[in-house]
Amino acid sequence: MASRGYRGRPEGGDTYAGKVLRVDLGGMSSWTEPLNRDWARLFFGGKGLGFRYFHDAVPAGTDPLSPGNALIFVTGPLTGTLAPCTGKLGVVTRSPATGTILDCSVGGTVGPQLKYAGYDLVVITGRAPHPVVLVIDDDRVSFREANGVWGRGCHETEFLLRDALGAEFRIISTGPAGENLVPMACLTSELYRQAGRGGVGAVMGSKHLKAVAVRGTGSLAAPDMGRFLEFAHRAMREDLLTDTNLWAYTDGTPMIVGLSQSAGILPTRNFQSGTFAGAEAIGAEAVRSLRVAKKSCFGCGLGCGNFLRAPAVGAAGAGAGAWPAGGSRGEAGAAPGRGGEAGAGPRWPGEGAVEGPEYETLALTGSNCGIGDLGAIIEFNRLCDDLGLDTISTGGVVAFAMELAERDLADLGLRFGDVDSYLRAPVLIARGEGVGRQLGRGVRYLAERYGGKEFAMEVKGLEFPGYEPRGSWGMGLAYATSDRGACHMRAWPVADEAFGSLDPFTGEGKAQLVINGQHQNSIKFSLIFCDFWALSPELMAGFCSVALGREVTADELRLAGERIWNLGRLLNVREGFRREHDYLPARVLEHPLPDGPAAGRVVPPEVFRAMLEEYYRLRGWDEDGVPTPAKLAELGLEGL
């Protein structure tokens, strides 16, 4: 369908759309309201604004999988503009994996489409009486029966919905894992872009919402477009497209495999070791040798996506054999992303190839499972993306089950290095079949059931990402204090420690390092800049100034970052989270790494305790990790 063209400039004289779409799935109704501009001034967008809307929309104690939980899609003030690396969409909800507040973001182009449709946020509550697809076509919002796509993989769902609705629609969907309420289910958009962590896909499944399809034909305009474009162009030329960031284009995140291996922090065999004998086979060069195309999110100058020609899996055909008959496999019989349907031309750039895997997937589903077969990892990644599973948590739980077997604690059919059983796991997990039902409940559940708590690599119920804290002590503090459980995207001190010049084996100065990172990323993910652009608060402030038509300073953004982090903590505190939940597993604290540059190291418990106490003190929180009234007043959060 042809674009309906320019529909006028939104009110407000800035780059917000100015409207919030509310959706009640229980009543199958929707309505709009003006954006709360007081909140937008304090929280900007994305993570922060999503947290603020969540606070009022969802009472404390709400079951994450109940109709009362809210699923919030949120853009930022720069989404849809020509500010580079701002094309992502934020998602906020309460996590079924951890019970914490949860925010993720997903790349592609669905975020800008939502903004062009006229919305800064979509706040979805309730549960539909039957599976539906929410269709947002500018100001026309409707519900379609999901009969034809419920039960199908995310890839096929996208193809079917775009065939039915029009190619301009952008889709974000949950897969069979989300429909089956698996707490490690993610959301997928444009086949290989995920809102990955914490079970956001299960929240969507619990609402009987298979997908959201969005088409926006409106426009955005900064108060002074000439000034905005000049600023964006200069920032792209002088800051984005420089050596600091171009690794994302050249190799993308697979280059971290080599860095982690050299630093001895590459998770291997469920974090039993920090180096992997097969690291080269899953590293950047091996990935580059298979590359056939690149891909970027909307308006990104980096284009980190690698489309790979998928090689034969070591145990050939294991993945295809595991594909659920009549489930998420296409009726034409070809798994999307591995060739499409016979006779059809390509329906997606790179079709016939597979996008990814990223570093976290290479580490968690590769070395951490004892798998050095890149073809098998690519297939595992493709299965997870299509079935709607977070590869980090899926890899983590598979590796934990492998160690359970190695130690004769339980036999869930998985062994380190065994490709056949490894490739069956995602399908069983997503479908909740056999051992998949137990695996899908995560590492913490398995440890409670079978033992192995000391090597259960999780915090707050979220499985570890790909950095071994014994070789980067600040990273341990970052995992322990992350708002959504063990996460590398709240603070990434590993860049300064294991990959930089700071001593990784000291707690000195690490509390402030982690705090700085948490504030920086809080504002970055509220403006929804991509993580891969290492831009300064000053540059972010410059973008805000030209987009919003008022002078925004770096200090204002730093304060907003602290405000957002504290609001996240408040949302967790009201659910009962305290100091006892800011922990590290015994393996990290008590069992020295056996090899590599960090051999013989633990994070000594007394150092961890001291870092945590300093962290609370610097934050103005009490010794139980609760923000004090004085701190809340300082941040304008009193009353919450």
Ligand code: SF4
């Ligand atoms: S760097 Fe990669 S993830 Fe980030 S916006 Fe660009 S393409 Fe998307």
